[in-house]
Amino acid sequence: DAGVIQSPRHEVTEMGQEVTLRCKPISGHNSLFWYRQTMMRGLELLIYFNNNVPIDDSGMPEDRFSAKMPNASFSTLKIQPSEPRDSAVYFCASSFRGAAEAFFGQGTRLTVV
Amino acid sequence: GDSVTQMEGPVTLSEEAFLTINCTYTATGYPSLFWYVQYPGEGLQLLLKATKADDKGSNKGFEATYRKETTSFHLEKGSVQVSDSAVYFCALSDHGGTALIFGKGTTLSVSS
Numbered sequence: 001d002a003g004v005i006q007s008p009r010h011e012v013t014e015m016g017q018e019v020t021l022r023c024k025p026i027s028g029h030n031s032l033f034w035y036r037q038t039m040m041r042g043l044e045l046l047i048y049f050n051n052n053v054p055i056d057d058s059g060m061p062e063d064r065f066s067a068k069m070p071n072a073s074f075s076t077l078k079i080q081p082s083e084p085r086d087s088a089v090y091f092c093a094s095s096f097r098g099a100a101e102a103f104f105g106q107g108t109r110l111t112v113v
Numbered sequence: 114g115d116s117v118t119q120m121e122g123p124v125t126l127s128e129e130a131f132l133t134i135n136c137t138y139t140a141t142g143y144p145s146l147f148w149y150v151q152y153p154g155e156g157l158q159l160l161l162k163a164t165k166a167d168d169k170g171s172n173k174g175f176e177a178t179y180r181k182e183t184t185s186f187h188l189e190k191g192s193v194q195v196s197d198s199a200v201y202f203c204a205l206s207d208h209g210g211t212a213l214i215f216g217k218g219t220t221l222s223v224s225s
Contacts, residue, residue: 045213101147103159
């Protein structure tokens with residue numbers, strides 16, 4: 001298996017632009033997580049899905065952030081409009097619900113200028 | 114709510130030194146415990162895990178024992194290498210399919 005695949009690996013955008021991050025979980029996994037990592041706050045859970053259904057989005061910073069999982073093999077995290085304070089590394093992870101441990105993608109490094 | 118507390122870093126060691134990174138947790142139930150490692154520019158990788166009290170997880174010379182009485186899961190390695198330089202995260206998960214809860218991470222730097 002190729003593992004969790006995220007795209008793009010790097011994204012530089014101007015403030016106010018829409019940004020879409022993509023994630024393909026490991027085949028057969030039924031839980032998917034979006035995390036954000038910054039120096040100041042460490043690793044923060046933004047949202048997670050079980051069986052494509054959002055379960056907890058309490059970590060989503062504000063209405064500018066939205067996440068979808070239209071099917072078991074694809075998820076997106078969208079920021080609209082983007083702001084410089086959104087600059088971070090965004091990780092997607094997936095797990096098989098009964099196993100507890102999660103497998104992480106390589107991350108998307110987002111820079112908003 | 115559930116939480117994980119790790120020792121503050123950075124930890125700086127010479128090659129072949131003994132490593133301990135402390136981790137304690139707070140949980141209402143009986144969580145599974147994990148150590149993840151993040152090498153520069155990469156995502157987090159599972160290093161080891163333990164799913165019940167007194168279990169010992171081990172991998173690549175690293176070990177950690179699930180201590181329910183002290184709510185701890187300290188990471189140890191007898192002889193570190195330069196290649197072990199990375200950020201180490203302690204994490205917990207309950208068995209209900211919820212997300213992992215991470216500590217803030219501890220940076221380890223090993224010099225030759």
